[in-house]
Amino acid sequence: MAQKKFVVGCFDEEKVLFPAVKQVRTAGYKIKDVYTPFAVHGLDHALGMRETSLHTAGFIYGITGTATAVSAISWIFTKDWPLNIGGKPHFALPAWIPIIFELTVLFAAVGMVMTFCWLCQLAPGVKKHHFHKRATDDLFVMVIECTDKTNTNDLVALLKSNGAVETDVQVAEDGWWFGTYDTEEKPAVQVSM
Amino acid sequence: MHIKYESQLREPLVYGEKNFHQVTEDILRPIEVKPSRLWYVGFFIAVSLLLFGVYSLYREVTYGVGQWNLNKTIGWGWDITNFVWWVGIGHAGTLISAVLLLFRQGWRTGVNRAAEAMTIFAVMCAGQFPIFHMGRVWLAFFIMPYPNSRGPLWVNFNSPLLWDVFAISTYFTVSLLFWYSGLLPDLATVRDRAFTKLRKKLYGIASFGWTGSTKHWQRHESLSLVLAGLSTPLVLSVHTIVSFDFATSVIPGWHTTIFPPYFVAGAIFSGFAMVQSLLLVVRKVFGLTDYITIGHIDLMNKVIVLTGSIVGIAYLTELFMGWYSQNKYEGYTFWYSRAYLFSPYGWSYWGMMACNVLSPQIFWSRKMRRNVFVTFFMSIIVNIGMWFERFVIIVTSLYRDYLPSSWSVYYSPSIWEIGFYMGTFGLFFTCFFLFAKYFPVIAVAEIKYVLKRSGESYKPGFEKLEAQTLDSFVHDNAHAH
Numbered sequence: 001m002a003q004k005k006f007v008v009g010c011f012d013e014e015k016v017l018f019p020a021v022k023q024v025r026t027a028g029y030k031i032k033d034v035y036t037p038f039a040v041h042g043l044d045h046a047l048g049m050r051e052t053s054l055h056t057a058g059f060i061y062g063i064t065g066t067a068t069a070v071s072a073i074s075w076i077f078t079k080d081w082p083l084n085i086g087g088k089p090h091f092a093l094p095a096w097i098p099i100i101f102e103l104t105v106l107f108a109a110v111g112m113v114m115t116f117c118w119l120c121q122l123a124p125g126v127k128k129h130h131f132h133k134r135a136t137d138d139l140f141v142m143v144i145e146c147t148d149k150t151n152t153n154d155l156v157a158l159l160k161s162n163g164a165v166e167t168d169v170q171v172a173e174d175g176w177w178f179g180t181y182d183t184e185e186k187p188a189v190q191v192s193m
Numbered sequence: 194m195h196i197k198y199e200s201q202l203r204e205p206l207v208y209g210e211k212n213f214h215q216v217t218e219d220i221l222r223p224i225e226v227k228p229s230r231l232w233y234v235g236f237f238i239a240v241s242l243l244l245f246g247v248y249s250l251y252r253e254v255t256y257g258v259g260q261w262n263l264n265k266t267i268g269w270g271w272d273i274t275n276f277v278w279w280v281g282i283g284h285a286g287t288l289i290s291a292v293l294l295l296f297r298q299g300w301r302t303g304v305n306r307a308a309e310a311m312t313i314f315a316v317m318c319a320g321q322f323p324i325f326h327m328g329r330v331w332l333a334f335f336i337m338p339y340p341n342s343r344g345p346l347w348v349n350f351n352s353p354l355l356w357d358v359f360a361i362s363t364y365f366t367v368s369l370l371f372w373y374s375g376l377l378p379d380l381a382t383v384r385d386r387a388f389t390k391l392r393k394k395l396y397g398i399a400s401f402g403w404t405g406s407t408k409h410w411q412r413h414e415s416l417s418l419v420l421a422g423l424s425t426p427l428v429l430s431v432h433t434i435v436s437f438d439f440a441t442s443v444i445p446g447w448h449t450t451i452f453p454p455y456f457v458a459g460a461i462f463s464g465f466a467m468v469q470s471l472l473l474v475v476r477k478v479f480g481l482t483d484y485i486t487i488g489h490i491d492l493m494n495k496v497i498v499l500t501g502s503i504v505g506i507a508y509l510t511e512l513f514m515g516w517y518s519q520n521k522y523e524g525y526t527f528w529y530s531r532a533y534l535f536s537p538y539g540w541s542y543w544g545m546m547a548c549n550v551l552s553p554q555i556f557w558s559r560k561m562r563r564n565v566f567v568t569f570f571m572s573i574i575v576n577i578g579m580w581f582e583r584f585v586i587i588v589t590s591l592y593r594d595y596l597p598s599s600w601s602v603y604y605s606p607s608i609w610e611i612g613f614y615m616g617t618f619g620l621f622f623t624c625f626f627l628f629a630k631y632f633p634v635i636a637v638a639e640i641k642y643v644l645k646r647s648g649e650s651y652k653p654g655f656e657k658l659e660a661q662t663l664d665s666f667v668h669d670n671a672h673a674h
Contacts, residue, residue: 035405037213037382038638044411052408054415062423076338076347085351098356098434102363105423109367113374116416117401120409122377126402135405136382138213181397182390 005146008131008168009159010139014040016163017140021046023162029155032145035135058112065107069100127179129172204488206299206643213641217382220635223479224383228630239622246616249609250325258328261610266601267591271610272322274583279319279617280435281579284428285464286312287368291424300492302639303485307475308468309372314624316365318617353437360434367427371420377403378638432460439586446526446590455507459579462500465493466575473569475634484635491562497575498556505550530589537602538589541581548578
């Protein structure tokens with residue numbers, strides 16, 4: 001966790017946002033992230049992000065659930081305590097399919113949600129720096145991380161010329177920490193323009 | 194670039210000229226102002242019912258299941274009827290949020306959040322019944338398979354009753370995860386608009402520190418899609434397994450292979466009816482008629498008439514098989530105990546037929562589908578009908594079994610049995626009132642997503658054109674020749 005300097009540009013329309021993303025990237029700046037109030041389809045590709053593998057993780061969790069159910073039930077019913085149920089076979093696979101299916105779904109769902117929270121670092125009590133309050137309302141907030149070579153004035157001008165309705169330079173904590181939202185943001189220091 | 198065809202006849206999903214901020218304002222207003230008097234009155238009634246239910250359960254736990262009027266012959270009565278009824282209601286939410294997501298039905302966004310919440314509360318209510326029916330409820334954990342000091346003696350994995358334990362608990366967990374993961378972005382919106390410290394703190398904790406990062410949205414979309422894919426077979430499996438509780442037995446009236454699809458259709462039917470009852474009130478009270486539109490009501494009524502008719506076909510198929518099998522026990526159950534109006538429980542069968550099969554046919558008319566009062570009235574009727582269906586299945590099959598000496602004609606619930614049922618209504622509505630007060634009842638982020646493309650090309654003039662008969666259209670337009 002470290003304090004870093006960011007240039008923030010806010011857009012109020014998708015139509016303006018996409019060309020701006022292209023312009024900023026072509027100019028050689030690295031966009032840290034764009035914070036949006038809803039899922040903007042195609043923005044992940046425009047930012048050059050790779051596809052998420054979350055669904056693959058889900059598949060593995062599902063298979064784990066299947067394996068757990070099959071192995072547990074068959075061990076219990078054939079080895080540990082073979083119950084005689086009307087003289088029927090101990091290894092009664094067809095009768096186990098409902099539970100095998102349910103555990104597959106349960107493992108996949110719980111595993112995926114936990115992985116999702118882990119990857120996105122979401123948990124109760126987690127706090128992150130928010131670059132703009134309206135990012136969860138109606139603004140698309142583009143954040144560019146500054147390096148030593150970044151000329152913030154040039155970058156702000158570039159954002160403005162590409163239709164940013166608000167621009168800002170902020171020094172903020174990159175990452176997350178434990179905290180609540182009623183207290184002042186811990187590290188944020190606003191640099192006036 | 195995708196080329197997307199948009200029907201000009203299709204209604205917009207959101208009425209009026211809105212921008213993103215307006216959507217936020219409209220949907221979050223109810224949770225940012227003081228609740229109305231009506232809310233307090235409703236909440237008070239709900240909590241009172243809940244307390245009555247708690248007292249009824251206290252009696253049951255203290256004195257035993259004998260507090261209910263079940264007897265040796267009718268061993269399942271109101272409790273299991275109510276269980277199946279609530280589970281059925283709990284199917285609409287996942288159907289709307291998962292199945293309609295996979296089918297790319299954009300209209301689901303207006304109603305999915307409230308329907309999912311309703312699902313979770315309904316499953317919570319449902320779960321109470323089999324648990325308390327066990328009698329010694331403090332030993333309820335015996336139904337979970339875990340290494341124990343009793344052998345270890347395991348549960349019977351071949352029993353449909355145990356499948357039910359797994360199905361209901363999985364369904365509850367997955368629905369809860371699906372609902373809450375969808376809520377995160379909206380809770381973050383509430384947090385960022387919060388005007389008191391306490392709200393900031395609580396919604397901050399509840400929203401898990403959501404920022405709206407593009408990467409997070411990408412994963413969120415993937416998560417929603419896979420959870421929808423998992424929930425779709427899950428929702429079908431749950432009521433299938435509930436129907437197995439009956440279908441795998443050898444009781445005439447229960448022992449039918451048609452049960453799984455018939456139960457699932459009935460579940461969707463009653464679930465949509467409950468969604469209608471709740472949302473018709475919510476949209477009016479919270480002023481959300483632009484988001485939960487007449488178009489939504491129309492579409493849900495179409496689902497109701499479809500599933501109601503499927504259920505109707507199932508009833509007729511059962512009657513047919515009762516005769517065609519030439520099995521006298523089957524024939525007796527279906528043609529005497531149920532279909533004969535003057536048999537002891539004939540009234541419940543015909544009540545079911547009238548509520549579930551006949552009355553929903555009114556929704557073939559577009560005018561009726563779009564009438565709020567008719568819809569509200571019908572949604573209540575459908576739920577009464579579906580309660581009767583479960584009562585018919587359970588009680589009319591049990592009260593006269595193979596052994597005439599153990600026949601029992603009269604079963605009427607005790608006040609504590611009714612109190613338990615009332616108590617689950619209390620639980621359901623207490624939860625729903627709290628949900629409506631503290632959570633966004635419509636998925637804000639999803640509405641914003643559909644907003645930009647919904648009905649841009651809608652031409653209201655076409656509505657008139659559509660309603661015009663061919664003759665008058667020709668008359669108006671063809672006079673040039």
